[in-house]
Amino acid sequence: MTPAPSPTGVEPARVRALLQQELATFAGRHPRTHALHERARESLLNGVPMNWMVKWAGPFPLFLEAASGAHATCADGHDYVDLCLGDTGAMAGHGAAPVIAAVERQLKRGITTMLPTEDAAWVGAELARRFGLPSWQFTLTATDANRFSLRIARAITSRPLVAVHEWCYHGSVDETFAVLDGDPGDPFERRRVVPRRGNLGPQVDPSQTTRVVPYNDLAALDAALRDRQVAALLIEPALTNVGIVLPAPGYLEGVREITRRHGTILIHDETHTICAGPGGMTGAGGFEPDMLVIGKTIGGGIPVAAYGMSGEVAERVKAAVPHEDADVGGIGGTLAGYALSMAAARAALGEVLTEAAFARMLPLAERWEAGVAAAIKRHAAPWSVTRLGARAEYHFMPRPPRDGAEQIAHVDTELERLLHLWVMNRGVLMTPFHNMALMSPVTTPEDVDRHTAAFDEALARLFD
Numbered sequence: 001m002t003p004a005p006s007p008t009g010v011e012p013a014r015v016r017a018l019l020q021q022e023l024a025t026f027a028g029r030h031p032r033t034h035a036l037h038e039r040a041r042e043s044l045l046n047g048v049p050m051n052w053m054v055k056w057a058g059p060f061p062l063f064l065e066a067a068s069g070a071h072a073t074c075a076d077g078h079d080y081v082d083l084c085l086g087d088t089g090a091m092a093g094h095g096a097a098p099v100i101a102a103v104e105r106q107l108k109r110g111i112t113t114m115l116p117t118e119d120a121a122w123v124g125a126e127l128a129r130r131f132g133l134p135s136w137q138f139t140l141t142a143t144d145a146n147r148f149s150l151r152i153a154r155a156i157t158s159r160p161l162v163a164v165h166e167w168c169y170h171g172s173v174d175e176t177f178a179v180l181d182g183d184p185g186d187p188f189e190r191r192r193v194v195p196r197r198g199n200l201g202p203q204v205d206p207s208q209t210t211r212v213v214p215y216n217d218l219a220a221l222d223a224a225l226r227d228r229q230v231a232a233l234l235i236e237p238a239l240t241n242v243g244i245v246l247p248a249p250g251y252l253e254g255v256r257e258i259t260r261r262h263g264t265i266l267i268h269d270e271t272h273t274i275c276a277g278p279g280g281m282t283g284a285g286g287f288e289p290d291m292l293v294i295g296k297t298i299g300g301g302i303p304v305a306a307y308g309m310s311g312e313v314a315e316r317v318k319a320a321v322p323h324e325d326a327d328v329g330g331i332g333g334t335l336a337g338y339a340l341s342m343a344a345a346r347a348a349l350g351e352v353l354t355e356a357a358f359a360r361m362l363p364l365a366e367r368w369e370a371g372v373a374a375a376i377k378r379h380a381a382p383w384s385v386t387r388l389g390a391r392a393e394y395h396f397m398p399r400p401p402r403d404g405a406e407q408i409a410h411v412d413t414e415l416e417r418l419l420h421l422w423v424m425n426r427g428v429l430m431t432p433f434h435n436m437a438l439m440s441p442v443t444t445p446e447d448v449d450r451h452t453a454a455f456d457e458a459l460a461r462l463f464d
């Protein structure tokens, strides 16, 4: 009997067989990594310092020996082209020389005091230039920058709720871990907000804090904001964390118009979409959010994130926070804006993630996209590929998804694991979640082609 075709077009039995083969190859090539993982299991939960690292595709995670430029070396001495780049934290490339020099200088001049530095003023002005918002604050993570932006929005609007896109990711921000239940394809069903899968111990049921709207659905957004209970809409201009989902023409313009009409603060989270250009999608499209969050990349690997606000929001914040309360109130962080992070951000923004760097990164992502598209065509896989600036992604569906639910409906974790492991065994690291690749200014065409060759070989085994 012919097995039923799966939505990905691949026979599950083939995937399973290849996965067993690749798991054995991986284990054989990594005795030292295996020993390190066994040792780590004695003191770390699941043998990793942060539990999401268990998501690496091998039988145990790779342990890092060193990373430099666009490459990483594992504890067993194998070289990898690094296409995950610390999930954007290392988009500047590992160990960019200007960042190292600035950090070394600052280590000797004062790591953390309680005082602002000239670098902070320089970085604020540079972020204002790139993103068009005049007033900035710093944190150590994008998660914190998002949390604080939401607090500010609630404080200045006196509204209780926030809104997000379905299947968004903005860090571990409680209000954002919500989805809609029911059938996304049923136009008559009234869909309720529910905690998303994996929402661990939520403080409150997110249906009390959050409205959820499908990406690319302006009518749903209008309905969610119309009663003027929503303080802020927090969005990635394109979804990047469930797989890349791009805006339909006019979507982001519509979002701006609707949020303005209903008095909802629009927050663009550019933490990942900075891959679109020096000013992210906001700068590239000339958009005017009320607030903007950027994290990970801007310190070249040193912890730093930022949130910016329009002049109007800044005035409302100043009016809402009396001097006596400036040090408390749910917004803070002892090391936020500390000297070392500001020195790193000045170097990363001023000397590494420049216009010229993006001019190198974008053609590399186009090359990756073209290579993957050609392999998909050659092997007649019912898959597609999407690109957002220096980042690209393939999907197990014949056309790119229009919203998060559509992407989620086409996830195949077994197949994903196989493809990640397949390329890892051939010297390429992909982000452990979904099928995304990111270029740095020092990634080379040969690095891109290493992935293309391995991907093509995998598709030959899966489809031919």
Ligand SMILES: Cc1ncc(COP(=O)(O)O)c(C=O)c1O
Pocket (backbone or CB within 6 Å): 087, 141, 142, 143, 144, 146, 169, 170, 171, 172, 236, 241, 269, 270, 271, 272, 295, 296
């Ligand atoms: C869009 C977006 N915002 C915020 C975050 C949170 O960043 P961090 O974990 O550094 O706080 C992430 C992390 O992946 C992200 O993709």
